[in-house]
Amino acid sequence: MDQLSRRLGVPDAVVIGLGSMLGAGVFVVFGPAAAAAGGAGLLAALALAGFIAYCNATSSARLAARYPESGGTYVYGRERLHPFAGFLAGWGFVVGKTASCAAMALTIGAYLWPGRARLVAVLAVVAVTAVNLRGVGKTATATRVLVGIVLTILAVVAVTGAPHVSLDRLDGVAETGIRGVLTAAGLLFFAFAGYARIATLGEEVREPERTIPRAVPLALGVVLAIYLVLAVVALGVLGEQRLAAAAAPLAEVVRVAGLPGLVWLVRAGATVAVTGVLLSLLAGVGRTILAMARRRDLPGVLAAVHPRHKVPHRAELAVAAVVIVVVALGDVRGAIGFSSCTVLVYYAIANASALRLGREPARKVPVQLIAALGLVGCLVLAVSLPVASVLAGFGVLALGALGYAVRHTVRTA
Template identity: 60%
Template structure:
């Protein structure tokens, strides 16, 4: 008897909110500080560069999703267009890198929710709670994500207006001198870290078997979510940089809360803390859904243990994959720090999108929706940004990918 199947229950609005929920928490509340540490005020240039590379990747993903409306995202696209080894490399990089992202988001949420010294236990509890939400079906995941995104956008609007009003009335407002102070390498490294913030549109593609009219819905949702996130990042980046300056931003564990406090809007600090927690929770919720589907797709093809390909007969979710993911993330939040998780995640995701751009480049005829120049920009950008990440992220990224390839080689040889 065949396993129960995933069901197409999501429309365009659900897909867009899942994409936004994946991106906004990561970018606004965790990636700006390490980027400012690398590039100073040049993080604005880095943001623009990351956006250009991400747009190339987004259009490649949208083009592929229209032809291959299945679970697994670039794992499935790479298998179909380039071969099983390419798909495996993308899927392995995504699962490992985004599992690190889950740890980063859980720790970010806990930094706002937990009393000092309790961040890691609270992060573990958060992971368990959100895995539980995901187990009750994709429509519930979408509903909770939508509510969290609305809260986050409202809070960010309050914060930006407060910072703008405070900075306008202050004689000590920080300027934007030194946009090039980070140099080429520092700016590229910051762009690689900020790319972590844009990668959420992949979550839409990984849900290919659960979106209605996927050939039309997924490409539109990817572009809309990317555009919404970019506008949000740009506005918030300018505001926090103006309030804190590059050094203050680089040293801040909670940059938006510190920015509103810096301009005297202390009343808004609790509001920002609520928004930060909601953003991180929304990102984590969507990440769990996306990684679970990619793990499910890889298990279905035998690239991960086939037991993980089970679908719950009532809730129609890959429950074993999500439970296994939850266990791994709980372990990670007890062991890794936020900065390390962001750098490591960026490496895995850059590998993922490099494969996406190669796969989209190979498409012909009616499958093509965007010029190959965008795929070239995306591919070159992924490679360059990947090698300018902190060396620890590059070394660990190569090591984990190598381990994954060896594991698949052993598995293939045993089958033969």
């Protein structure tokens, strides 16, 4: 069986995690989340999403150290629970993150050239796929550059907006109350899900039993701190209603702060950030497809690894083709909710798998309790999303389960 090359250390793994998370929440999710939960509710939802992400990250890190190969929860579910649990996790990840890729590509088009958003989105998918096909080392290098640029842009927004923050604007909870906070947390979870990219690259990480447990919480902690600062700034400058209505909230923060000349810089930064997300998303989905194809849960032809660049080139090309179709036919609305629903199910299976690892007495924090809280939290957030997202997400999962059952029946007949 073809093997991938172990090239990534802790800094590279952290950078890939940052590149996957930074952008989606800051530039896309804050507005819908504020509309669902209100001002103070947004901050509570962000803290809740961050806590559940921490639970998931802890479980994912333990599992990835035990099973250092590509595929993430697809592998963990198969090994610790049942092959069907692994398939459901892999299927949910692939369909959810493919929708995320399309949403990110369309966001790039909307920022760069609104009148030709779909064309720009297709070109972005082609360009990012070309980078990924050159090898994971190229992916990590490109992502490092993108993360540096994004952090600079976000610092400009924070410094520009901070003097104009009004504490009065941080109050207010939407009429939906707790339900609104849960809905917003489910949407905001979309912004944290990138740390899974570190686990799905497990077969390409050096010393995975040491690297992954360090890289995952470090990347998550940095991103959570950045999100909290920017959420306070955005709310404090714009207020609940204006933030909920803003198509480009961070650009609006700079404009309201009296520096309209920097708006173009923030828009450019948003494009760079989302490109970084798309870069890592496509790589992660491709590797999950590789793992599923190796076990014949997807066509075996997708299990090929390029002899020179050591990447799953057929899987990545297949993902890119599907994303381009979705970009041409769909739109960005609803994609975040759909993706959050299926990915929350993915992490629910990860936490259930971690519960089967047993206790670790040397740990100061009871990891079994963390896994249990993560499992319950993922399921609660999944069913708290907008109704259309819940129906679509669970409908696609059911369709995949039906296909699995049919294949299993045929094989055993």
